[in-house]
Amino acid sequence: MATDVPCDICGCINAVEIPAARIYTGGHPIHVCTGCGLVHCRDRRSSEEIAALWSREIYGAPDGDEKGRGELSAGAMQRYSALTPFVRARHVFVAEMIDQLIGLNGKRVVDVGAGQGEFLRLLRTEYGAQVFGVEPSEVNCGRMQQLGIDNFCGTAEAFAASAASLYEVATIVWTLENCQSCAAVIDATYRSLDDGGHIVVATGSRILVPFKKPLQYFFSNTLPQDTHPFYFSNNTLTGALARAGFEVVHRNRFIDSDYLVLIARKTDRSRPIAWERDDPGAVLDFFDRWHRETQAYYRSM
Numbered sequence: 690m691a692t693d694v695p696c697d698i699c700g701c702i703n704a705v706e707i708p709a710a711r712i713y714t715g716g717h718p719i720h721v722c723t724g725c726g727l728v729h730c731r732d733r734r735s736s737e738e739i740a741a742l743w744s745r746e747i748y749g750a751p752d753g754d755e756k757g758r759g760e761l762s763a764g765a766m767q768r769y770s771a772l773t774p775f776v777r778a779r780h781v782f783v784a785e786m787i788d789q790l791i792g793l794n795g796k797r798v799v800d801v802g803a804g805q806g807e808f809l810r811l812l813r814t815e816y817g818a819q820v821f822g823v824e825p826s827e828v829n830c831g832r833m834q835q836l837g838i839d840n841f842c843g844t845a846e847a848f849a850a851s852a853a854s855l856y857e858v859a860t861i862v863w864t865l866e867n868c869q870s871c872a873a874v875i876d877a878t879y880r881s882l883d884d885g886g887h888i889v890v891a892t893g894s895r896i897l898v899p900f901k902k903p904l905q906y907f908f909s910n911t912l913p914q915d916t917h918p919f920y921f922s923n924n925t926l927t928g929a930l931a932r933a934g935f936e937v938v939h940r941n942r943f944i945d946s947d948y949l950v951l952i953a954r955k956t957d958r959s960r961p962i963a964w965e966r967d968d969p970g971a972v973l974d975f976f977d978r979w980h981r982e983t984q985a986y987y988r989s990m
C-alpha cells in the first residue's frame with residue numbers, strides 16, 4: 690500500500706501496486722487508486738522535465754537514422770511519427786467523430802500536445818477548422834510554423850496563463866496519459882475554452898475491456914514510466930473530466946475499438962458532475978488475468 694500521493698482524480702491517498710507490472714516496466718511500480726481505480730505511476734518528475742524528455746527523446750531533431758526521432762520519412766513508418774499509418778488512422782477516426790457529432794467547419798480549435806502538427810493540418814484542410822497548436826518541442830513548433838499553423842511553444846500549464854476563453858474546441862489526442870498532471874492539463878484546457886465549448890480526449894483504452902495486445906506492449910520499459918503516468922479507463926477518464934467541470938456528451942464504442950474517445954462540454958462548475966468509479970479489485974483482477982494470458986501465449990512476441 691503506497692500512501693501520501695493524492696490521486697489525480699479523486700484525491701484518495703491510498704493505492705495498491707499491480708503485482709505483475711514491474712515485470713514489464715523494468716522494475717518500476719504501477720498503482721491502482723483504492724478510491725476510484727485509476728491506474729497510474731506515482732513517482733513523477735516536474736511537468737517541465739517530462740515535457741523536455743518527450744521533446745528530446747521522442748521528438749528530437751531529425752537525425753537521419755530513421756529510428757523515429759522526428760523523422761517523417763518512410764523509414765520511420767514502423768516506429769512512431771505523425772505519418773506512421775496507425776497514427777494517421779487515429780487522427781482520421783477522431784476528426785471524423787468530432788465533425789460528425791459537434792462539427793468542425795469554421796470552429797476555433799486548439800490541440801494540446803500538437804506534436805508534429807499533422808492532426809491540426811488534417812482538421813484545417815479536410816474539415817475547415819481554424820487551428821492552433823500547444824506543444825513543448827521547439828522542433829515540432831518549427832515544423833508547425835512551416836505548415837502555417839500558429840502555435841505556443843511550451844506546456845499546457847504555461848499556455849493557460851495567457852489564453853482564456855479563446856477556443857470552441859480543445860483536443861488532447863494520445864497526450865493526456867503522457868502529462869505529469871492530467872488534472873493540471875485539463876484545468877488549463879478548461880480556461881482556454883469558451884463557455885459551452887467542448888474538450889475532446891482520445892487515448893488507448895485497454896482497462897476493463899477485452900485485451901487487444903500482450904501486456905509488454907501496454908506497460909513499456911523503453912521510456913521512463915513517468916513519461917506515461919496514466920492508464921485511463923472509460924470511467925476514470927470520465928472522472929478526470931468531471932472533476933474539472935466537463936460533462937461527457939459523446940463517447941465512442943470503445944468495447945471493441947483500439948480507441949477511447951470522449952467529447953465533453955464545459956459547464957460553469959456550479960454543480961458536481963456524477964461519474965462512476967472503477968472497482969480497484971476488479972482492476973487488479975483484470976491485470977492479473979492479462980498478465981497470465983500474456984505469459985501463457987504472447988511472452989515471446
Ligand SMILES: [Zn+2]
Nearest residue numbers: 696699722725
Ligand atoms: Zn482515485
